[in-house]
Amino acid sequence: GNSVTQMEGPVTLSEEAFLTINCTYTATGYPSLFWYVQYPGEGLQLLLKATKADDKGSNKGFEATYRKETTSFHLEKGSVQVSDSAVYFCALSGYTGNQFYFGTGTSLTVIP
Amino acid sequence: EAGVTQFPSHSVIEKGQTVTLRCDPISGHDNLYWYRRVMGKEIKFLLHFVKESKQDESGMPNNRFLAERTGGTYSTLKVQPAELEDSGVYFCASSRGLAGSFSYEQYFGPGTRLTVT
Numbered sequence: 001g002n003s004v005t006q007m008e009g010p011v012t013l014s015e016e017a018f019l020t021i022n023c024t025y026t027a028t029g030y031p032s033l034f035w036y037v038q039y040p041g042e043g044l045q046l047l048l049k050a051t052k053a054d055d056k057g058s059n060k061g062f063e064a065t066y067r068k069e070t071t072s073f074h075l076e077k078g079s080v081q082v083s084d085s086a087v088y089f090c091a092l093s094g095y096t097g098n099q100f101y102f103g104t105g106t107s108l109t110v111i112p
Numbered sequence: 113e114a115g116v117t118q119f120p121s122h123s124v125i126e127k128g129q130t131v132t133l134r135c136d137p138i139s140g141h142d143n144l145y146w147y148r149r150v151m152g153k154e155i156k157f158l159l160h161f162v163k164e165s166k167q168d169e170s171g172m173p174n175n176r177f178l179a180e181r182t183g184g185t186y187s188t189l190k191v192q193p194a195e196l197e198d199s200g201v202y203f204c205a206s207s208r209g210l211a212g213s214f215s216y217e218q219y220f221g222p223g224t225r226l227t228v229t
Contacts (some may be wrong), residue, residue, distance in 0.1 A: 044220035098168055102155035
């Protein structure tokens with residue numbers, strides 16, 4: 001079956017630090033992979049996505065590469081800001097595209 | 113374009129009571145989904161509508177949960193009677209994509225936080 005395992009939080013970083021949030025997956029077929037972000041008081045927003053192996057998704061300075069050989073989609077950012085404080089969810093969608101499978105979410109707090 | 117909206121934002125009810133959550137998807141989106149996040153755990157799929165029809169309700173926990181989508185527009189999720197374990201955040205999402213297509217984005221609402229005491 002499909003599942004996503006995500007790095008446990010919470011994570012606290014100083015401003016301008018490097019961020020990595022690990023995500024690995026189990027899937028049948030060829031899933032698409034996503035990172036969603038939830039800012040305080042808001043809904044989930046798509047941060048980035050990748051639809052096939054070796055694709056790199058990027059947005060707002062965040063990047064993640066779809067690694068089929070390691071079944072991973074780790075989220076990285078070179079220099080975090082206070083405004084990046086949020087909960088980050090890794091997710092996959094199977095080729096039928098009907099439902100998303102999410103990880104448990106990782107809470108990130110960036111301090112000045 | 114208005115996003116996905118959900119009402120109420122918070123609901124506190126006693127065990128045994130009934131609660132109805134509402135979701136208004138983005139106009140023109142035929143696909144509507146309900147998900148739930150229980151405290152600290154993953155967001156889990158509940159069900160999927162295509163227009164007014166239930167496409168997949170494999171994630172519905174039991175028959176205390178009833179979802180409807182009147183006329184293929186807004187959707188309601190009723191919990192009757194509510195139990196303590198129903199507490200969590202209920203998310204609604206919508207998408208334009210066709211079933212079978214790759215990687216179409218789902219647009220999520222802010223969620224309804226349900227607390228059953």
